[in-house]
Amino acid sequence: MLIKFKKRWELSENAITPEAIYTDRRQILKAMGLAGVAGAALAGFGNPAFAAASEDPSASLYPVARNAAYEGGRPLTPEKLATTYNNFYEFGSHKSISEAAQALKIRPWSVKIDGLVEEEMDIDVDDLLSKMQLEERIYRHRCVEAWSMVVPWSGFALKDLVAFAKPKSNAKYLVMETFQDSSIAPGQKQFWYPWPYREGLTIEEATHDLSFIVTGLYGKPLPKQNGAPLRLAVPWKYGFKQIKSIVRFHFTDERPISFWEKLNDKEYGFWANVNPEVRHPRWSQATERDLRTGDRIPTQIYNGYEEEVASLYKDLGRERLFM
C-alpha cells in the first residue's frame, strides 16, 4: 500500500489486512489523502518517544501494582514495537498510524453509560479512573491477521465497571463505541466503513475475570495509538474485539452487529474467539507471527485461555464461535 519504508516481512501480512479485498484501493488512497501518507512516512524513521504520557493528567497513577495471576507465557513485546505497529482504522488502514493518532484529544473525555441501566450517566474519564482499582496484567494479544504480541496492560476489571453501571436484569449485552470525529481521524471520512467502531460482549463475557478495560501500557498512561484513554482487552478473542478510545458503554437486550461484522459478515462475526482450526476464509489461523521475534508459533485455542473461558461457550454449539 502506501508505506515506503515497510520491511519485507510486513508485506504478506499487509496483503491480508481485513479490508484488503473488501475495498477498492484507489478509493482508499483518495480518501486517506495526505494525512495518511505523512503518518506512514514519519513512522518509518523511528518515532520519538511520544509526549502523551507526560501531558496526561492520569500520569501520576502509574505504574500500578502487577497482578501476578496474569502471565504472558512468553517474553514481552518491546514497548517500541507495541506502540508503533498498530491497527486503528480511524487513523488509516495500515500499521503506521502512531504519529497520526497524536491528533486525538484525550482530555476532557466524557464516557456515556446508557441503555438498560438503573440510571444513565455521563462520567468524566478521570472521575471514572478514581473509582476503579487499577492493576497491571500481562496478556497475550492475537490479531485476526495472524500476528501477536505480549504486553503489560494497566487498567481495571470490566466487571467493576458493569457493577458501577448497575445494569437492569434484562440487559444481555454490553456494546462499546469509539469516538467519532473525522476532523481528527481521517479514516472516518471513508464513508464505506460503518463508523463509529462498535464492539459488544455478552454480559457473561463482560463480567468474566479476564475482561479488562485498559488505561495504561508499560507502566504509563495508554498511548493514543493504542486506544487512549480507555480500551478493551479480552485476550481469548481476536484483536478486533478490543475496541479503542471508548466513549460509550451501552447495555441492551439486543445482540449488536459490530464494525467488522457489518462490513463483512462472511469473514467476521460476533464471537471472534481464537481457534487455530477454524480458518479465516482467506488464510489459515493455525500459526501466528510473534511481533518480537518474527517467528511463527502455533496458535492456541482461545489464545491459551481455554481453561478460564471455555465454560462461557459450552451451550452455544450452534453459534459461529470462532470467526
Ligand SMILES: Nc1nc2c(c(=O)[nH]1)N[C@H]1C(S)=C(S)[C@@H](COP(=O)(O)O)O[C@H]1N2
Ligand atoms: N476503534 C478501533 N479499535 C480497534 C481497531 C480499530 O481499527 N479501531 N483495531 C482493532 C484491531 S484489528 C487490533 S489487532 C487492535 C490493535 O491494538 P494495538 O494497536 O494496541 O496493538 O485494536 C483493535 N481495536
Ligand SMILES: [Mo]
Ligand atoms: Mo486485529
